[in-house]
Amino acid sequence: QKEVEQNSGPLSVPEGAIASLNCTYSDRGSQSFFWYRQYSGKSPELIMSIYSNGDKEDGRFTAQLNKASQYVSLLIRDSQPSDSATYLCAGFQEYGNKLVFGAGTILRVKS
Amino acid sequence: SQTIHQWPATLVQPVGSPLSLECTVEGTSNPNLYWYRQAAGRGLQLLFYSVGIGQISSEVPQNLSASRPQDRQFILSSKKLLLSDSGFYLCAWSVLVDTQYFGPGTRLTVL
Numbered sequence: 001q002k003e004v005e006q007n008s009g010p011l012s013v014p015e016g017a018i019a020s021l022n023c024t025y026s027d028r029g030s031q032s033f034f035w036y037r038q039y040s041g042k043s044p045e046l047i048m049s050i051y052s053n054g055d056k057e058d059g060r061f062t063a064q065l066n067k068a069s070q071y072v073s074l075l076i077r078d079s080q081p082s083d084s085a086t087y088l089c090a091g092f093q094e095y096g097n098k099l100v101f102g103a104g105t106i107l108r109v110k111s
Numbered sequence: 112s113q114t115i116h117q118w119p120a121t122l123v124q125p126v127g128s129p130l131s132l133e134c135t136v137e138g139t140s141n142p143n144l145y146w147y148r149q150a151a152g153r154g155l156q157l158l159f160y161s162v163g164i165g166q167i168s169s170e171v172p173q174n175l176s177a178s179r180p181q182d183r184q185f186i187l188s189s190k191k192l193l194l195s196d197s198g199f200y201l202c203a204w205s206v207l208v209d210t211q212y213f214g215p216g217t218r219l220t221v222l
Contacts, residue, residue, distance in 0.1 A: 032209045043201055043213040044155070088155070092209035098170070099211055103154040 003027060006089050006102035015111045019076040023089030023102055026070070030091040030100075033065060033072045038086045038104065048074060079109045113138035115214035117202050123220045130175075130189040132217050134202030137183065142204040144185040145211060146177055149199040161185060197221045 004025045013019045025033075032051045036044035050056045050063040050072065062075040072091070076083055086104040093100050114137045124130060136142050146158040157170045159177035167177050174193060178186045185202055202214040 034210070036213075043199075043216040046210070046212060049210060097208060098157055098160070099209065101155040 003093070003100045004089055004091050004102040006087075006105045008103060008105060010106040010108050012108045012110060013079050015079060015081060015109055017079050017109075019079045019083065019107055019109065021074040021076075021087050021089075021105050021107065023072045023074075024070055025072070025089075025091045025100075027091065027093055027095075027100070028067075028070065029094045031094065032092040033063075034090045034092075034099070035061075035063060035072075035074045036088040036090065036101075037083075038088060040085070044088055076107075079107075081109050081111050083107060084109050113204070113212070115202060115204055115212065117200075117214040117217050119217060120215065121218045121220075123222060124192050125222055126194055127191050130187070130192055130196070130219070132187040132200055132202075132219075134185040134187075134214055135183055136204045139183070139204070139206060141182060142206060143208055143211075144179065145203040145205070146185065146187050147201040147203060147213075149201060151198070155201070159187070192221045194221050 006023050035048040037047050038044040048061055048063040050065045053067055056063045060077045064073045086106050088104045089102040090099045116135050143162050145160045147155045149155050161167050161179045164179055175189050197220050200217045203211040205211040
C-alpha cells in the first residue's frame with residue numbers, strides 16, 4: 001500500500017466549475033498535509049497547508065482534512081484554464097521526519 | 112524574502128560521467144535542505160536531507176552523494192552516472208521541517 005495515494009486522472013472540468021481533488025494516506029501519525037501545484041516542466045509550488053480537521057480556505061482554494069477517515073482533499077472553485085496542472089498531495093511523516101508525496105492528479109480545465 | 116537557485120537548469124550527460132548539481136538559498140539562515148528526484152510520470156522521491164553544515168542524511172542507497180559545504184549551499188554528486196539517474200532533480204528548503212519550498216529544478220538526461 002502506498003503511503004499517500006491519489007487518483008492519477010486526468011480530471012477534466014469545465015471552466016467555472018468546482019474541481020475536487022482527493023488524497024488518502026496510511027500513516028495515522030501524520031499531522032500536517034500539503035498541496036502543491038506543478039505545471040508541466042516546472043517545479044512544485046506550495047499552495048495550501050492544513051493541520052487540523054475541517055476546512056481551510058484561501059481564495060478559490062479550500063483544503064479539507066479528515067483524520068478519522070485519513071483523507072485530504074482540495075477544492076478549486078471557479079476553475080480556470082490556468083489551474084490546469086498536476087496537483088501533488090503530501091503528508092509529513094513524523095517518525096521518518098519527511099514529507100511523503102503522492103504521485104499527483106492531473107487536472108485539466110477546459111474553456 | 113527567500114529565494115532558491117539551482118543550476119544548471121538542464122544537463123545531458125553520458126553514462127559513466129560524473130555529476131555535480133548545485134543549490135543555494137538566499138534570505139534565510141540555517142535552513143533544512145533537501146534533494147528530491149522526480150522520474151518521468153512518477154512521484155517525488157527524497158534522496159538526501161541536511162539540517163546543517165556537514166550533516167547529511169541519505170534516504171535511498173544509490174550511486175549519488177550529497178554535501179553541504181556552506182550553510183545555504185547543497186550539492187548533489189555522482190562519480191559515475193547510470194541511465195536510471197535521468198530525471199528532474201529538485202532542491203527544497205524549509206525552516207519548519209514540514210513546510211518545504213522547491214527550487215526551479217535541474218532536468219538531467221543520461222544517454
